[in-house]
Amino acid sequence: MKLKDALNIDDLRTIAKRKLPRMVFDYIDGGSDDEVTLRRAVSRYDDYGMTWRVLKDVAEIDTSTTIMGQDTRLPFFISPTASTRLFHPAEGELAMARAAREHGVIYACSTLATQTVEDIAKANPGPKWVQLYVWKDKEIVKEFLTRAKEAGFTGCLLTVDLAVAGKRERDPRNQFSVPPKPNLSLARQVATKPGWMWDLIRSPKMSPANFSHMIGKGDQGGLMGFVNSQFSRSVTWKDVEWIREFWGPGFAIKGISRGEDAKRAVDVGADAVWISNHGGRQLDTSVPTIDLVPEIAEAVRGRADIIADGGVRRGSHVAKLLMRGATGVALGRASLYGIGAGGEAGVRRALTIIEEEFRSTMALLGATKISELDPELLRIPKM
Ligand SMILES: Cc1cc2nc3c(=O)[nH]c(=O)nc-3n(C[C@H](O)[C@H](O)[C@H](O)COP(=O)(O)O)c2cc1C
Numbered sequence: 070m071k072l073k074d075a076l077n078i079d080d081l082r083t084i085a086k087r088k089l090p091r092m093v094f095d096y097i098d099g100g101s102d103d104e105v106t107l108r109r110a111v112s113r114y115d116d117y118g119m120t121w122r123v124l125k126d127v128a129e130i131d132t133s134t135t136i137m138g139q140d141t142r143l144p145f146f147i148s149p150t151a152s153t154r155l156f157h158p159a160e161g162e163l164a165m166a167r168a169a170r171e172h173g174v175i176y177a178c179s180t181l182a183t184q185t186v187e188d189i190a191k192a193n194p195g196p197k198w199v200q201l202y203v204w205k206d207k208e209i210v211k212e213f214l215t216r217a218k219e220a221g222f223t224g225c226l227l228t229v230d231l232a233v234a235g236k237r238e239r240d241p242r243n244q245f246s247v248p249p250k251p252n253l254s255l256a257r258q259v260a261t262k263p264g265w266m267w268d269l270i271r272s273p274k275m276s277p278a279n280f281s282h283m284i285g286k287g288d289q290g291g292l293m294g295f296v297n298s299q300f301s302r303s304v305t306w307k308d309v310e311w312i313r314e315f316w317g318p319g320f321a322i323k324g325i326s327r328g329e330d331a332k333r334a335v336d337v338g339a340d341a342v343w344i345s346n347h348g349g350r351q352l353d354t355s356v357p358t359i360d361l362v363p364e365i366a367e368a369v370r371g372r373a374d375i376i377a378d379g380g381v382r383r384g385s386h387v388a389k390l391l392m393r394g395a396t397g398v399a400l401g402r403a404s405l406y407g408i409g410a411g412g413e414a415g416v417r418r419a420l421t422i423i424e425e426e427f428r429s430t431m432a433l434l435g436a437t438k439i440s441e442l443d444p445e446l447l448r449i450p451k452m
Pocket residue numbers: 096097098110148149150151179180181200228323345346347348349350378379380381399400401402403405
């Protein structure tokens with residue numbers, strides 16, 4: 070199947086699977102433990118039935134909205150994902166950021182990006198946010214955020230669901246590491262993926278590009294060793310306070326699943342509460358995010374925006390999250406399958422597919438603007 074023939078996100082997944090070495094595809098595709106959260110994230114949308122309003126003039130549909138102060142053409146955007154050059158060795162985040170810009174959606178860059186915030190900003194002068202994991206050394210956090218702000222990033226997304234990395238069993242089974250280490254397993258897996266291998270060989274060495282300059286010669290375990298030894302497992306609400314103060318407005322906390330935490334997030338100054346379980350890569354058997362939206366909305370009481378993600382593979386999934394009360398929706402794997410399938414063009418294809426599906430869902434629902442996507446239209450499954 071060619072990129073232009075991909076009708077849905079699952080088709081892009083099929084192409085990505087064909088093009089990427091198994092260890093790389095599985096790194097995108099996999100989740101933690103028994104992958105229950107991962108599977109349910111996608112299937113749970115099917116349990117929410119839709120009703121629709123008839124005989125409404127839907128000739129004009131306005132999909133524009135505002136998420137965390139950012140006006141945007143569409144209510145969905147690209148979620149931060151680490152090491153994008155793994156999936157597209159030549160450009161990685163630059164291709165993803167350009168596709169977002171071209172399509173008119175917000176781009177969010179991971180702390181563990183394999184391109185610098187400055188280069189990403191050059192590739193995408195449009196709206197963009199930066200995601201943060203907290204480092205033990207406060208000065209590293211401050212320097213990173215200062216650089217991101219100077220480069221033009223206007224939102225900071227603090228991820229709080231990764232105190233330790235989830236147990237993702239596909240990775241050790243595939244002998245996977247970032248950057249990929251030459252070994253027999255890799256050799257076998259890339260033998261049938263010459264395109265990816267060729268790109269990798271021609272591209273500069275992969276690294277967490279925003280921190281490469283901080284790595285001393287004596288650091289054990291190279292770049293990833295440095296990263297692992299620097300992440301803090303002791304982040305608490307106190308840290309959130311100084312980070313919010315240091316960054317200023319445009320601050321979201323990503324990885325919230327409980328109303329009481331959502332309320333506390335708003336109390337410490339979050340402008341958006343982001344309901345996420347890291348795409349099923351962290352705590353397995355987490356409750357599907359779509360189930361949680363009303364509880365979080367109730368706790369937040371309109372004092373902050375609500376972003377949600379997890380398992381979004383269809384435009385109707387975006388609509389359902391909005392009908393449950395989300396302000397904005399983030400796409401993780403949907404855009405990653407796109408980049409794996411065809412680089413920048415593949416991400417564009419993913420965004421186009423989701424947009425077209427979303428627009429047609431709105432028309433079929435009889436909704437002409439985002440505010441008309443209300444919970445009345447949904448039939449909620451028994452919890
Ligand atoms: C390969 C991969 C890498 C990710 N890296 C990050 C990251 O660096 N920071 C972060 O906050 N979330 C990260 N996430 C989580 C996504 O931002 C998002 O929450 C999740 O993918 C949403 O679920 P979905 O993939 O089903 O859309 C990652 C997800 C994937 C699949």
